[in-house]
Amino acid sequence: MLRFNRVFRDGGGFDGALVLLALAYLVAFSAFPLIYNLVISFQSVDLFTIATFDRPFVGLENYRDIVNDPLFWPVVRNTILFVGLSVVFQLGIGLALALFFRLDFPGSTWLRGLFLAGWIMPGLVVGAIWGWLLAGDFGVVNWLIQSLGLTQQKIFWLSDPSISIYSVIIANIWLGVPFNMILLSVGLAAIPADVYEAAELDGASRLQRFFTITLPMMRAQLGAVISLGIIFTLQQFDLFAALTQGGPSNASNVLQYWSWELAFREYRIGHGSVVSVFMIIVVIFVATAYVRSTRHEHVV
Amino acid sequence: MLSSTPWKRWLLLAIAVLLVAIYLFPLYWMYVTALKTNTETFANPPTLWPHHAELKVARVWNDMGMGSFIQNSLVIACGTVAIVVLFGTGCAYGLARVRSVWMDVALFMVLMLQVLPPSLLITPIFVAFSQLGLLSWPRTGTILATAANKLPLYIVLVRAAFTQVPRELEEAALVDGNSRIGAFLSISVPLARNGILVSAILIFLQALGEYVYSRSLITDRAYQPATVGLQFFVGPNASDWTGIMTFAAIYVTPILIIFVLAQRRIVSGLTSGALK
Amino acid sequence: MTLQIELAGIQKYYGGYHALRGIDIAIPKGQFVALVGPSGCGKSTLLRTIAGLETITSGAIRIKGEDITRQPPRLRDIAMVFQSYALYPHMTVEKNLTYSLRLKGVSRAEARRKAEEIAAITGLGQLLDRYPRELSGGQRQRVAMGRAIIRNPKAFLFDEPLSNLDAALRVHMRAEVRKLHNSLGATSVYVTHDQIEAMTMADHVVVMRAGVIEQQGAPLDLYDRPVNRFVAGFIGSPAMNFIDGIVTETGNSVRLALPGDPTLSFAGHRPAGESVTVGLRPEHLNVVADTATGNTMRLPVSLVEQTGSMTYVVTETEPMLTVAANMSRAILTAKSLDVQIDPANVYLFDRKSEEALRSVG
Numbered sequence: 001m002l003r004f005n006r007v008f009r010d011g012g013g014f015d016g017a018l019v020l021l022a023l024a025y026l027v028a029f030s031a032f033p034l035i036y037n038l039v040i041s042f043q044s045v046d047l048f049t050i051a052t053f054d055r056p057f058v059g060l061e062n063y064r065d066i067v068n069d070p071l072f073w074p075v076v077r078n079t080i081l082f083v084g085l086s087v088v089f090q091l092g093i094g095l096a097l098a099l100f101f102r103l104d105f106p107g108s109t110w111l112r113g114l115f116l117a118g119w120i121m122p123g124l125v126v127g128a129i130w131g132w133l134l135a136g137d138f139g140v141v142n143w144l145i146q147s148l149g150l151t152q153q154k155i156f157w158l159s160d161p162s163i164s165i166y167s168v169i170i171a172n173i174w175l176g177v178p179f180n181m182i183l184l185s186v187g188l189a190a191i192p193a194d195v196y197e198a199a200e201l202d203g204a205s206r207l208q209r210f211f212t213i214t215l216p217m218m219r220a221q222l223g224a225v226i227s228l229g230i231i232f233t234l235q236q237f238d239l240f241a242a243l244t245q246g247g248p249s250n251a252s253n254v255l256q257y258w259s260w261e262l263a264f265r266e267y268r269i270g271h272g273s274v275v276s277v278f279m280i281i282v283v284i285f286v287a288t289a290y291v292r293s294t295r296h297e298h299v300v
Numbered sequence: 301m302l303s304s305t306p307w308k309r310w311l312l313l314a315i316a317v318l319l320v321a322i323y324l325f326p327l328y329w330m331y332v333t334a335l336k337t338n339t340e341t342f343a344n345p346p347t348l349w350p351h352h353a354e355l356k357v358a359r360v361w362n363d364m365g366m367g368s369f370i371q372n373s374l375v376i377a378c379g380t381v382a383i384v385v386l387f388g389t390g391c392a393y394g395l396a397r398v399r400s401v402w403m404d405v406a407l408f409m410v411l412m413l414q415v416l417p418p419s420l421l422i423t424p425i426f427v428a429f430s431q432l433g434l435l436s437w438p439r440t441g442t443i444l445a446t447a448a449n450k451l452p453l454y455i456v457l458v459r460a461a462f463t464q465v466p467r468e469l470e471e472a473a474l475v476d477g478n479s480r481i482g483a484f485l486s487i488s489v490p491l492a493r494n495g496i497l498v499s500a501i502l503i504f505l506q507a508l509g510e511y512v513y514s515r516s517l518i519t520d521r522a523y524q525p526a527t528v529g530l531q532f533f534v535g536p537n538a539s540d541w542t543g544i545m546t547f548a549a550i551y552v553t554p555i556l557i558i559f560v561l562a563q564r565r566i567v568s569g570l571t572s573g574a575l576k
Numbered sequence: 577m578t579l580q581i582e583l584a585g586i587q588k589y590y591g592g593y594h595a596l597r598g599i600d601i602a603i604p605k606g607q608f609v610a611l612v613g614p615s616g617c618g619k620s621t622l623l624r625t626i627a628g629l630e631t632i633t634s635g636a637i638r639i640k641g642e643d644i645t646r647q648p649p650r651l652r653d654i655a656m657v658f659q660s661y662a663l664y665p666h667m668t669v670e671k672n673l674t675y676s677l678r679l680k681g682v683s684r685a686e687a688r689r690k691a692e693e694i695a696a697i698t699g700l701g702q703l704l705d706r707y708p709r710e711l712s713g714g715q716r717q718r719v720a721m722g723r724a725i726i727r728n729p730k731a732f733l734f735d736e737p738l739s740n741l742d743a744a745l746r747v748h749m750r751a752e753v754r755k756l757h758n759s760l761g762a763t764s765v766y767v768t769h770d771q772i773e774a775m776t777m778a779d780h781v782v783v784m785r786a787g788v789i790e791q792q793g794a795p796l797d798l799y800d801r802p803v804n805r806f807v808a809g810f811i812g813s814p815a816m817n818f819i820d821g822i823v824t825e826t827g828n829s830v831r832l833a834l835p836g837d838p839t840l841s842f843a844g845h846r847p848a849g850e851s852v853t854v855g856l857r858p859e860h861l862n863v864v865a866d867t868a869t870g871n872t873m874r875l876p877v878s879l880v881e882q883t884g885s886m887t888y889v890v891t892e893t894e895p896m897l898t899v900a901a902n903m904s905r906a907i908l909t910a911k912s913l914d915v916q917i918d919p920a921n922v923y924l925f926d927r928k929s930e931e932a933l934r935s936v937g
Binding site for chain 2: 016018021022023025029030032033034036040045051053100103104105106108110111113114116117118121123124126128130132133135138143147182234238242256257264269273276279280284286287288290291
């Protein structure tokens, strides 16, 4: 009891116990699945063997199947397109809005905060709303671009195989802009005003100030925001479920959705795990870059 | 910060309002559609304002079985928040207070687990849960998995709140005769209360919108949450848009109200945690 | 005489960093001890080890003869006043004052009565229901003090408690803290980087540098008989002047490395040709009318700083010297200054080891 007192009531064991408790939970429900996923990816798993513990190991067979699947490369291409376009536009629009809302006018902070209403919405609801906005026959987007004279024909955003991926990208950009903007606003606010004043006295124009002061001083912040943007985009699942479900005929499928479809629609669980393994490697790679960039910032 | 003339400030305000309006148009469209009659919904050109507004809340609530969906959403969200707060608060505190190699390792681990996409973890979780027989309690399983997914974010946010509490306050409590646990509960937790509350609200809102775990682990419709329910009605062949938008509006309005009330604090809590 | 606090052979490592290197201090009941030194010298760490907020690597801490080295803070019965005051921001002044009593299970009425009593002593009478954020700096400081006093602890620890106050209030609180100490018959350990605070308040001053005690003793002992150049330079304001010098053949005077190679006689005797550092306190350099009186130097003036009561003259020499002179209009315009030094007031230090060779008195 005395020993218990010394370690947990008064000593460092207290912090250790608190941290370990949460870590144990995370290991059980996050880290273990990660490892288990790797194991499954080497096994043959179907509906009948799912609940048993001894399943045949098939070596790299699942990996061969996936890479040779005719869907593999189109889906990889879609994923890159999805992540690339989403991140570029989220960042671009986010930065523009962050710069605009830094200007001095009444209510700027409050109005800026309203953008986060988009971010807080469940992805599935956002998907449902965009599904209605982009609906082929009665969607308001089609009506808008037709009355502006941009096209004559209705665009079938969700059912045209060459377009459907872009519909999801548009919805995802809408979802990601607020988060980018808020994080970038924080970075902008952290640049001291007197640096700008000094530059102005030195004769730098507004544009010169942006390129010689704002951008260089935001470098760490931009790195973190880009990494986070990639991570959140790779996590995006709900929009696909609500908008296109990867279709039509997999034209808008991406790796994270394909992995789930393989496991839960086609019950090719081993194959789904292989796709997950690929994705997780990418995510961990990006996350390491993110953690390192924030750590670095922390030390300075 | 950059001062301008009054005339220019009002112009900027007008532009800002316009930007917000454009951005939030999808939300507006959801509410407008929810209020329109079926005929008006499919009118061409579309009406920007409902001419024959009708509230279909009761019909949609009953026809689409929203009662059970919303109840399940609440059960899952509350369960998730309970687990996350219980496990996460102490962990966040430990990570904020102790500086050692081991704590750095733990923090790194938490940050890495924060970014794992749930859609990729669900396959092994599903397999493991079915082996353990957890699928017989699908909501419990969903809560356990969702909590693991949200726990890292909560830890990161609350850790930032605890680092704001001066260490000396706790030391004063120790010298005044308290134990570590006592100082934690009577000094640190009350002072980090705002951060804890905001983070818990954020986790609650996110858990309310959780989809992939519920969709994969819960097969019985009676236990499915609102996201899965909504997914039934949307998809490439959706047609009852008034009903869907009413469903969506009923579902997200409380979320939006909570958000608007806590907006300022959520924003500051989020930014302090995400980049520090 | 029983010792209230006893520190014996205290060693403390932070990983590879040796923060405290064998600290021995014995503090009798009722004494006011000041720990003083430049920042990073380990004085705050030492104070925190007494409180139990830091563990020590080896050595022993005894309070009233009882070994409390491994005891947690709550069992040590020691009160501490923090530099930031560390008032609990979510509690009223009364709750702040009585926090320790409530932990001990003292009844609410009794705690209230004690709080009122303490508030009267510390001049916080009307403020019991206020929150710390509603108080001025000086009032917060009083709450921090009151919170320590209310417990009637075995010892008081102060961690630079006055450094956040403005200059006038600091001087006032200095006297008040000391008065309180006397009236309570308390035993106090007081950490400060300000040697004036240490000199004016303490019975016993401990000068630390890099985790080692350089010297400890009564304030005037440290002023008169510093054991080395570091202590000599640290105690006294403005700081002592140091000039390189060589002892002359006579053994009772020293040739200074200043323009014109002036020699200065000192009381006592050192071997001829010894390399020394000569220490001259600014207040021991007496400004005289001419160089006729003996043991004088003529120094070119670079800068005159007036404080009103005193005038500090900085000389145009290498190294610069400071002379503390009484206010005089003539000095303001003088191009050079004649100063005379009493041979008894010359300090000598070994140039290499910096140990004191000759002190005053």
